[in-house]
Amino acid sequence: MKGRSETPKNWPSSVTYITKCVYSKKISPETLAQLTAGNLPQNPQQQQHTPGGISKLVRIKLITDKGHPACGQYGLFSACKISAKTHILDYMGYVHPDFESDPTSDYDISLDSRLGVAIDAQRIGNEGRMVNDYRGIGDRPNVMFDDHMVNGERRMGIYAMAKDIAKGEELLVSYGKGFWKARIN
Template sequence: MSKPKNWPATLPYLKAPLYGKDISATHIQFLRTRPQDGDIDQVPTAPASSPATETPCPRVKIQAITDRSHPAYGQFGLFAAQNIAPGELILAYLGRLHGRATTSEESDYDLWLDREMDVAVDAAREGNEGRFVNDYRGIEGKERANARFGNVFCEKWGEVCVGVWAVGGGSKAKGDGKKKKKSEGGIKKGEEILVSYGKGFWEERRKDGGDDGGEDQ
């Protein structure tokens, strides 16, 4: 299968990161620099065999939102096709890599990969399943996100990408703080994968007269 089920017919499906015209040699050097062992800010690595970088990704499926109370009712969302463990990389978020000069303030799919290096990824006009991730706000029974965005070095393409990760998996204090246990998290098969777009996103939407809820996918 060359494209995932329910992929828009008019939208190019990416199987690797796409470089915009303004991506410079400096950007490329940064993107293709493998994280060094022992670096306190080390970016996690996804091996070339990881299902998170398969295209289409077997861990997820694009589904129509049929719940009338859902902010994105009548649109689409991204759902887990299998159980996903806490802290696990779900998939890479693919799109067009670009610098600040070509950042579109109107795009709902534009994410910073690294602000200091001035490189972002926009999945508005082309991308993969990652672009269908909705925000958790306004969804009945969802008080917080079950996934988050975070960078990952993908060995399949030999570069740093934005990843979609399941939340949880870390340790937290229990009781008097002396005992530790694994924090809850993970995503069950069939559950919608939800992130937080951030307060800044919704503030801009409110300025434009938008509502606090799912985006038009």
């Protein structure tokens, strides 16, 4: 049965699964208008892939391979062949001004540096929060973040890069060197 409590397989019970971003009350009305204004038509590809929120293109898996640097954690894997440049899903979470960032979160990504707004999926999020960094796992990333508009709402999409992704491959992005530098020591 489809309902509000439906979550993807292997979703951690400590995290609230959401299918829409939640906006901080600390975002100014002007900034909020820039993030949510407009009335663009729905992109049919996104409609098709996220009808009830849970993506058919990906699977969350617990990593049990001891040689994997995130062994014991989750990763996101393709559930089918994904063609190059496909929009796979959007990164959902708590959209907040930079001054409200939690420095301990490993799930906070910038949505718009000019507006000073980021998305934190530490406590609330969707499958996007499970994408690991490629370092120590693959030769290079096979997916990338890129912002786009959906019905006038600014979102952070996760897209396949220039090559097709085979069924069962782990989706790997580059968090950027800054992510890891900030975690040394």
